[in-house]
Amino acid sequence: MDTAEVFLSVLVVVIIIVSLLSNVVVLICFLYNPEIRKQVPGVFTLNLTFCNLLLTVSNMPLTLVGLVNKGQPGGDAFCQLVGFFETFLTTNSMLSMAALSIDRWIAVVFPLRYHSRMRHRDAALVLGYTWVHSMSFSTVAACLSWVGYHQLYASCTLSDVMENSRTQFVIFTVFFHSLTFLLSFVVLCVTYLKVLKVARFHCKRIDVITMQTLVLLVDIHPSVRERCLEEQKRRRQRATRKISTFIGTFMVCFAPYVITRIVELFPSVPIDHRWGILSKCLAYSKAACDPFVYSLLRNQYRKTCRDVLNRLLKPSSLNASGRGHHDHETRVRNNTVQAAAE
Template identity: 55%
Template sequence: MHPAGVLLEALLASVAVVSLLSNASVLLCFIQSAEIRSHVPGVFVLNLTFSNLLLTFTSMPATFLGLIWGEAGAAEGEPPFGAGFCGALSFADTFLSTNAMLSMAALSVDRWVAVVFPLSYSSKMGPRDAGAMVGYSLLHSLAFALCQVLASWGGYSPAYASCTARFAGDRGEPRFSWFAAFTVALHLCGFALSLLVLCCAYLKVLRVARFHCKRIDVITVQTLLLVVDIHPSVKERCLVEQRKRRQRATKKICLFIGSFVFCFSPYVITRLVELLPHVHVHRYWGISTKCLAYAKAAGDPFVYSLLRQQYRKVLLRVTDRILRRDSLSSYSTGSTVDTDDIPRVV
């Protein structure tokens, strides 16, 4: 077995485990916290979490089996699954991946409305508005996935070791131009549209955040000048906090946009370059780009949810409850054993 194949198998298995645990933790927070459920952004986070979980249960195991199948010396292009099952997996892959990208774009729009229109946020972004955006995301993804199935453009691709969009015929056929147009439209309306919305929304958020930071900095400096007897260490602490405040928003926005580009762009660019004549995607490169796209599903819970204070509080509370229950059960078991060891006097 090739070392690169073993490395990719270990990487894919690790990504699948982390994705399962992290997305399940987000769902646990939703179940345990009424406060999180009451917030409008939770609708988008929930939609993203379900997409990532379903991707973890469908596409990731299929890619792992396809990778093992190829490493075991299967014939070139021979699928490890039946045609019908592989078609269903390719439908799920297209639908869930596109829906996840659009969910991230919806989260950026929600942050833009919250920062730019803080006083009218509840009227501009209510549960109905969030439901409409999620509904559009689902219909948009469903349209492309159904088009792929109806045109029979889903199947097993050895270059990616997975069931995905693929043209099974000869590239010289007239239908290949339709498949190429579909592939370009899929990634333009999925990846490119989501990236455009992310950049526009978060850059606007960054501009507003910097403006507010400047106003806070001016007020802080004026206060420090008025307070003459303040200790120098307190002044220094205030200035350090100013610098941290200016950098915090930039780091978060770089994380949102940077993780999106880093994880999805290699796969999308490879799929587009693959359409050119005489271009053959190397197996290990194609699988690596697919694993990188899967890594976004594992990282999304940390980027959008688990690092926030509300989610951390809920997880700590649940963990504390579980540990306390275990300690109480062990204590009660120990007490029972101790009592049984005492001889009874008749």
């Protein structure tokens, strides 16, 4: 293995560790906090977390094995099964992100009608579509033998293994990525940009009220005025930063891999295998980013994590204090006996 392959192997290991730990933490928070379970977005978050966990434990380690051994991990049937799951889980993850963006759009643009438009039954219907969509493309690819080991990505994924249906495979690949990656990207952009527009409108209204208040309070201290103005600036930047994070991570992680898959359809264009593996690693890294982007950076999840840690550490601290008290009593008793003997 050369230096680039060693770096890619280390990168895959880091992604596996971060993805596994972060998604398990999200799952623990979901199970621990009943308020999170009651919320409709929790359905989409739970589905996204399960997809990321399954992708982490099933596909990422085999990609690492294929990268290290420079060959197919396992037999053809096993690789086809793994490729089927890879296609299904990746598609389901993208559509789950789109569903989360639709939920945020309804909550922000139609706040008074949110509970009537987005109920658990509605979320289940949207989630059902993501499963049907993902299962349809995965099943078609598996039935037509378009799933197998791909040397360019060192993984079991979509691949024209038989090489006797080139035209059909090209049509399927373009159609698949258009209705998965491109559709999810368009939904993310449309919904989150509308959310950003509403957020900026509300920030503007708050800023007007704040400035009117500052004008009336002529005796206000300059430091208080500066803090108010700084808070206005942070409020405007916060909404833009969140929307940029949602859309930016999606594009940075998935776009290189999807573009490489499209370029690969043109045999005259050479693609270095290191770039193919790197694009695959970027796609895998979305499973490590999602817990932070959609869950762990929110106040509700952070508070739940603190509660879980406190609950885990509390018995240990009590036992430690109990042992310390017992040791102290033992030392006092020994000193008393020793003094009496002297």
